[in-house]
Amino acid sequence: MAxxxxxxxxYLENYFFGIELRDVQEVLQQLELTGVPLAPHAVRGLMxxxxxxxxxxxxxxxxxxxxxxxxxxxxxxxxxxxxxxxSLLVDEIGDVVEASDESFELPPETLRGTVRSAIRGVHKLExxxxxxxxxxxxxxxxEPPAPGPTAAER
Amino acid sequence: MSDEIVREFLVEGNENLDTLDRELIxxxxxxxxxxxxxxxxxxxxxIKGTCGFLGFAKLEAVAHVGENLLSKLRDGELVLNxxxxxxxxxxxxxxxxxxxxxxxxxxxxxxxxxxxxxxLTRVAQGxxxxxxxxxxxxxxxxxxxxxxxxxxxxxxxxxPNIKIQKKQVPLxxxxxxxxxxxxxxxxxxxxxxxxxxxxxxxxxRAGMSEGSIRVEVALLDKLMNLVGELVLARxxxxxxxxxxxxxxxxxxxxxxxxxxxxxxxxxxxxRMQPIGNVWSKFPRTVRDVATSCGKQVRIEMFGQETELxxxxxxxxxxxxxxxxxxxxxxxxxxxxVRVAAGKRAEGCLTLRAxxxxxxxxxxxxxxxxxxxxxxxxxxxxxxxxLTAEMAAQLSEREILNLIxxxxxxxxxxxxxxxxRGVGMDVVKTNIEKIGGTVEVLSxxxxxxxxxxxxxxxxxxxxxxxxxxxxxxxxxxxxxxxELVRIDGGPTLRGIETVHGAxxxxxxxxxxxxxxxxxxxxxxxxxxxxxxxEDDVSNMVVLRADxxxxxxxxxxxxDAEEIVVKPLDPQLKGLKAFAGATIMGDxxxxxxxxxxxxxxxxxxxxxxxxxxxxxxxxxxxxxxxxKQAFLVFVGPDDARMAIPLHAxxxxxxxxxxxxxxxxxxxxxQYRGRILPLVYLSEALEERRQSSRNSRVGxxxxxxxxxxxQVLVCNHDERAVGLVVERIVDIVEDRxxxxxxxxxxxxxxxxxxxxxxxxVLDLDVILVGSAEQTHTLEREDELAPVGG
Numbered sequence: 001m002a003x004x005x006x007x008x009x010x011y012l013e014n015y016f017f018g019i020e021l022r023d024v025q026e027v028l029q030q031l032e033l034t035g036v037p038l039a040p041h042a043v044r045g046l047m048x049x050x051x052x053x054x055x056x057x058x059x060x061x062x063x064x065x066x067x068x069x070x071x072x073x074x075x076x077x078x079x080x081x082x083x084x085x086x087s088l089l090v091d092e093i094g095d096v097v098e099a100s101d102e103s104f105e106l107p108p109e110t111l112r113g114t115v116r117s118a119i120r121g122v123h124k125l126e127x128x129x130x131x132x133x134x135x136x137x138x139x140x141x142x143e144p145p146a147p148g149p150t151a152a153e154r
Numbered sequence: 155m156s157d158e159i160v161r162e163f164l165v166e167g168n169e170n171l172d173t174l175d176r177e178l179i180x181x182x183x184x185x186x187x188x189x190x191x192x193x194x195x196x197x198x199x200x201i202k203g204t205c206g207f208l209g210f211a212k213l214e215a216v217a218h219v220g221e222n223l224l225s226k227l228r229d230g231e232l233v234l235n236x237x238x239x240x241x242x243x244x245x246x247x248x249x250x251x252x253x254x255x256x257x258x259x260x261x262x263x264x265x266x267x268x269x270x271x272x273x274l275t276r277v278a279q280g281x282x283x284x285x286x287x288x289x290x291x292x293x294x295x296x297x298x299x300x301x302x303x304x305x306x307x308x309x310x311x312x313x314p315n316i317k318i319q320k321k322q323v324p325l326x327x328x329x330x331x332x333x334x335x336x337x338x339x340x341x342x343x344x345x346x347x348x349x350x351x352x353x354x355x356x357x358x359r360a361g362m363s364e365g366s367i368r369v370e371v372a373l374l375d376k377l378m379n380l381v382g383e384l385v386l387a388r389x390x391x392x393x394x395x396x397x398x399x400x401x402x403x404x405x406x407x408x409x410x411x412x413x414x415x416x417x418x419x420x421x422x423x424x425r426m427q428p429i430g431n432v433w434s435k436f437p438r439t440v441r442d443v444a445t446s447c448g449k450q451v452r453i454e455m456f457g458q459e460t461e462l463x464x465x466x467x468x469x470x471x472x473x474x475x476x477x478x479x480x481x482x483x484x485x486x487x488x489x490x491v492r493v494a495a496g497k498r499a500e501g502c503l504t505l506r507a508x509x510x511x512x513x514x515x516x517x518x519x520x521x522x523x524x525x526x527x528x529x530x531x532x533x534x535x536x537x538x539x540l541t542a543e544m545a546a547q548l549s550e551r552e553i554l555n556l557i558x559x560x561x562x563x564x565x566x567x568x569x570x571x572x573x574r575g576v577g578m579d580v581v582k583t584n585i586e587k588i589g590g591t592v593e594v595l596s597x598x599x600x601x602x603x604x605x606x607x608x609x610x611x612x613x614x615x616x617x618x619x620x621x622x623x624x625x626x627x628x629x630x631x632x633x634x635x636e637l638v639r640i641d642g643g644p645t646l647r648g649i650e651t652v653h654g655a656x657x658x659x660x661x662x663x664x665x666x667x668x669x670x671x672x673x674x675x676x677x678x679x680x681x682x683x684x685x686x687e688d689d690v691s692n693m694v695v696l697r698a699d700x701x702x703x704x705x706x707x708x709x710x711x712d713a714e715e716i717v718v719k720p721l722d723p724q725l726k727g728l729k730a731f732a733g734a735t736i737m738g739d740x741x742x743x744x745x746x747x748x749x750x751x752x753x754x755x756x757x758x759x760x761x762x763x764x765x766x767x768x769x770x771x772x773x774x775x776x777x778x779x780k781q782a783f784l785v786f787v788g789p790d791d792a793r794m795a796i797p798l799h800a801x802x803x804x805x806x807x808x809x810x811x812x813x814x815x816x817x818x819x820x821x822q823y824r825g826r827i828l829p830l831v832y833l834s835e836a837l838e839e840r841r842q843s844s845r846n847s848r849v850g851x852x853x854x855x856x857x858x859x860x861x862q863v864l865v866c867n868h869d870e871r872a873v874g875l876v877v878e879r880i881v882d883i884v885e886d887r888x889x890x891x892x893x894x895x896x897x898x899x900x901x902x903x904x905x906x907x908x909x910x911x912v913l914d915l916d917v918i919l920v921g922s923a924e925q926t927h928t929l930e931r932e933d934e935l936a937p938v939g940g
Contacts, residue, residue: 037675
């Protein structure tokens with residue numbers, strides 16, 4: 001009997017994604033965000049999660065997918081990365097799926113670009129393929145642009 | 155052997171060692187103080203006894219020879235001299251190292267203390283020829299049972315000496331309840347002979363155990379967080395109840411407000427520790443450094459009881475230690491040099507701490523040679539930190555502050571203490587990290603003072619809420635200087651540009667301007683347009699790194715107490731935000747990082763001239779309370795001032811906007827009617843005032859078409875005081891005073907080395923109060939600068 005893992009699943013632009021359930025703290029409806037000027041593109045803003053300030057990362061932007069339509073509310077998947085919490089914005093939440101390690105396969109070589117580092121691989125489920133995301137990777141936003149010119153002068 | 159006991163031993167041991175350091179230094183000055191001697195002996199004895207019980211043999215061996223030496227001192231066989239003190243201090247160091255090792259790996263570690271033991275033994279034998287090393291071992295063995303049992307009966311403590319403990323954190327903060335916090339006295343030793351010591355011990359022990367308990371720091375942190383949440387919830391409820399008119403909600407929320415404030419203060423107080431806790435290590439540091447470089451240094455401390463939040467105490471410990479070492483190593487000269495310069499051979503290092511304006515000032519002064527400006531200038535150029543031309547343009551103060559640049563060191567000779575040029579910049583960075591500032595003042599030949607300003611706490615700070623580009627931001631009050639509303643008008647100067655860079659003339663000085671929305675790139679592409687006539691801009695004057703600049707925002711909202719929450723580590727690199735907070739409506743707002751913004755915009759690294767006045771006041775100031783004044787020119791060119799706290803805003807109005815309402819001059823101001831008091835008139839015989847005298851006396855200003863108005867809060871009303879010209883905001887002690895010579899003046903004082911009349915606003919503004927009592931009350935305006 002092979003090991004199996006549980007995944008919290010969600011949809012983004014008709015793709016089916018999963019993130020390991022042990023990394024997920026909770027799933028929430030859309031919360032109001034405060035934008036962070038100068039922050040990397042994928043950072044949608046900050047939200048107040050019961051007194052804790054949590055950075056919201058738009059997974060569409062993070063995975064290079066087209067922007068979500070303005071009228072379509074996003075869902076928050078709150079994940080733990082070490083000490084911190086990060087909210088991943090997704091389109092729609094799916095079920096919790098249990099998948100055995102046997103069904104896992106690495107992404108095809110033809111998958112390139114930024115997405116490749118974020119997708120660990122796929123699970124061949126009965127109905128469809130589930131993309132398994134690397135929690136740490138999808139929570140890491142690109143380096144912000146270098147600060148003003150003065151840093152070098154000082 | 156339970157971990158619990160070991161942990162407790164470590165906590166107590168470390169506290170005892172700190173006491174030892176202090177007491178040994180004290181003892182060196184006063185070798186015959188039997189009480190101190192007995193206390194030192196007891197401390198070492200306790201450590202020795204406990205580690206014997208716990209099986210730390212190496213530690214016990216070292217403590218044992220130390221105890222032997224001390225017993226000779228106590229019995230008067232030996233008299234303490236610097237050599238013995240050094241030996242004892244070295245023993246304390248060895249014990250401390252072993253305790254650290256026990257904490258880290260559970261045992262004393264691989265070490266060889268033969269040399270130390272030999273030295274201690276030899277020193278002990280110096281006074282008498284009696285061999286001590288072997289004879290006393292059995293004594294130790296029979297003593298341990300006395301010391302040990304106390305450790306085991308934790309569940310039923312003899313006195314209300316409650317110890318709250320949890321697993322992970324072996325750090326404690328002591329909470330003093332009522333009685334003054336006496337440092338924990340070492341345990342009573344069962345075999346102390348008849349001396350004054352036994353009498354002292356029970357008294358201070360009782361004082362400690364009755365009045366204080368130990369509380370885990372983590373618990374206090376949690377309480378602090380909860381209170382932070384409560385403050386936020388309170389803010390939300392207040393917002394709601396302010397909108398509602400129902401007394402059923404207004405009254406309880408008012409009470410909630412008061413209780414929350416008090417609770418917040420109370421919890422913050424539990425985390426407060428006197429700065430003396432950090433300073434207590436300095437006599438030892440000073441002694442060590444002074445001895446190693448052949449100097450004589452005395453240390454004096456003032457304001458040890460000044461309290462700071464524990465996290466801040468932790469954060470400033472290292473920077474302060476470095477500054478103290480630096481002062482002894484570089485600041486104070488060798489005795490022969492001092493004597494040649496006509497000073498006492500013994501140098502003096504002064505530590506001073508005091509509260510001022512919601513911050514704590516800490517000053518470290520030495521009476522040494524002072525900083526050599528030429529040398530600093532030359533060194534800075536040599537090290538390539540700046541070009542010779544740049545160096546030549548710097549003001550005195552800027553040159554002195556070059557020592558805070560990375561890679562700077564003027565020590566002729568690199569010592570093992572300091573002088574590798576990795577110190578001062580780290581000091582500055584660490585102090586700025588917690589929102590503090592540091593600067594150095596020095597007079598050649600007379601000494602150097604390093605002044606640091608530190609916020610009281612990091613968790614909850616007063617902030618000013620502003621809006622820019624549709625977003626809310628919070629500016630920490632600590633970097634705020636004043637608020638200026640720039641009104642467009644035909645005769646008023648607004649924002650000007652220097653080759654495209656926006657500036658504003660504030661009382662005769664050019665202030666560089668930043669547009670917050672452009673800096674943060676939250677607006678349309680930046681177009682620096684010419685100032686348009688009907689533009690109204692809100693400017694927040696900020697100070698970062700000693701440099702002032704104006705920040706233009708769309709809207710200035712309220713001042714609020716905010717709870718600082720950390721940002722995601724990934725956003726810290728932006729250098730624009732110091733943190734975030736949750737506002738009354740439950741949404742997140744970013745806290746601006748003022749030094750970071752200034753750095754992004756290049757303001758901090760610019761060099762320019764600084765007002766000499768600023769320098770002068772800074773130098774003459776010497777620890778006494780300074781007061782902030784607004785200095786202005788009154789009628790007949792008289793130099794006058796009012797205390798800054800009485801001032802709400804400074805405004806310029808076109809003279810033609812002044813209207814007449816009954817016998818009063820008024821002006822429409824921010825949607826209200828602001829009564830105006832002409833100073834020229836108020837200072838004369840007020841009762842005989844007529845419209846003629848009023849017009850006549852303000853001719854000069856009226857001709858210019860502009861009047862300068864100080865908007866003051868008086869008796870909860872806003873009143874405009876019309877003056878001739880505003881000079882500046884200054885901080886001064888104003889300690890040379892003479893009684894007033896005319897009505898309406900409180901006293902005359904020397905402010906910035908010029909005689910200045912300080913106005914009695916109660917007398918001057920009362921005239922308008924009588925006349926306007928029928929008018930609607932003005933809303934209170936937020937005072938400038940907090």
